[in-house]
Amino acid sequence: MAKRILLDVDTGIDDSLALIYLLASPDAEIVGIASSAGNVSAQQVAANNLAWLDVCKAPDIEVALGSARPLVIPLVTTEETHGPKGIGYANLPESARTLSTRTAADLWVDTVRAHPGAVTGLVTGPLTNLAIALYREPELPRLLDRLVVMGGAFNYAGNTTPTTEWNISVDPEAAKVVFDAFSGLPADRCPIVCSLDITETIEMLPAHVARLAAAAESVPVETISPDDARTVRSSASNPIVRHFSDAVRFYMEFHRDYDQGFLAHMHDPFAAAVALDPSLLVTRPATVDVELTGTLTRGMTVADLTGMWGRPPNAAIGVRTDPDVFFDRLIERVGRYARTLYPAETI
Template sequence: MDVDTGIDDSLALLYLLASPEAEIVGIAATAGNVAAAQVAVNNLAWLDVCRAPAIEVALGAAEPLAVPLRTTEDTHGPQGIGYAELPAPTRHLSRRSAARMWVETVRERPGEVVGLCTGPLTNLALALRLEPELPRLLRRLVIMGGAFNHPGNTTPTNEWNIHVDPEAAKEVFDAFAAAPADRRPIVCALDITETIEMHPEHLRRLAERAGCPPRDPARESDPEGTRSSAPNPVVRHVEDAVRFYFEFHRRYDQGYLAHMHDPFAAAVALDPSLAILRPATVDVELAGTITRATTVADWSGMWGREPNADIVVATDPAAFFDRLIARVGDFARAVHPLVPQEIS
């Protein structure tokens, strides 16, 4: 995982921790939603809360390749996890850099590792500079990023992750032109991820699945900043994080909801059959005055270049949320079983 944790990145991590078929072999902290150092703290803290086994967390680059870092605390909160207040982590960062972890991990396990990038692609671009064969060494790469036939969420044409480091994104897409067809990156862009809408009802179902007492975990009528009363720590922190995201989306007239971009990408990384894919050649605009960082897809071969990505063009959001709620709810209940006095 290469993440800029992040509210929805947090749910992606929980989804993978809750999935028995997943083995997380490393987590790279990338600068994006918040600074890389804070991202690393968030990852370590979530692993503690989830009582996860030892998983390497490596610090990534502090800045994008060619431009100053832009963060988005207005979207994700001052620490990147909304209103959630995770305990200070007891775990420690890896001595390896994130780029070095990428390279050494895929060299040790060629053809086995699936890479999941839910933040800017800075670390992966640096890893590709160290190991140009990485597109052939990975089993598959899944990227949450870009917008094709859809408005951007940062500028009229830009998606956030690509906007933060467009040079890195271009290096990655250019490098994966060398990947075999069955190892092309799967791209989960805003065209689809903005249909993955979490609502308060999803949080209620998640809490119920985790064994929490019946209640309304988030209501649009609640005062901003209301905190969760869930006795389960995983559920409580998720509710506090997602409430911030609900409030952000409402503030921008999108409704009391939250787009779950990153957990959807995590689900696709484990099971690509959740998505309908269409091959295309993807490039990133770097020179445009008002279109810089725009992802462009050549769907019909006009550029005369082979496809370098498989773009998600359709999915079933309800089926995804059923899976998310079942997995994370059961996981939260197993990790933090409630004693009788907590549910009376």
């Protein structure tokens, strides 16, 4: 049976591919999409989610609007990383689909109550919506089958401050609420955490985009080069390939501008793949907490791996993966999906 996935995203370039990956996966059933403020505003995130569902010819999937701001602090967004609309250079058609009348927090609560033990939660943005849902339904950790979180960094430099990963830094209070809520659960029910130290090994290169386009039978050959002018856009015949290529080009340019190479870290699609197949990630149990008061370390995720705090583990943090296995799976699934939705002869 397909896994029921409740997806909470701040779409976002890599969140976009996470959504496409799940839509392309026959072993996934997206039961709802919560739109979180993070990379861009919650309203823009919701618009991006609806637009991607159109491009992917997806069935009706409920898209709910999340909180407009974090629990305590003002919202900070990152258009310099993801573009003014959060999707790089992609220009998606405006969707005629409508947002849910439920809030994102209500979507979380209602969904897990309707399917106790049968929903996997996947959060690839800040944890605000889930934290609010936990206030409304404290039993939510026991009602979920599993939670997968993209966030944090353990013994690894942050990407927002020297110690802090972006999703956690947007709403550290929410992250602490979530990790605290999962304390005392059996090991196989603790959240799987795909942290920065793992996801920054998931480096998408121009060759991966070319392979994806070829798998989709898109023409002409999809080429993204560091030598291209910033005005260059994709001419791919396949709309999924074209829009994603334009999105990821922006992301690659951003990474190059910050001396990380002409590449794009695919944090969120990797977390989506782990939600469907946890065997992709080797994990170890840890007690995770979030620093809220440190002058230099606010938002830092700290993992007790040896029981020094005397508290039970509340997370399974990733320690090792094989990026090639992930990229082969992503290219095969998304390529086949794009090719099926948009056969070459009909484009």
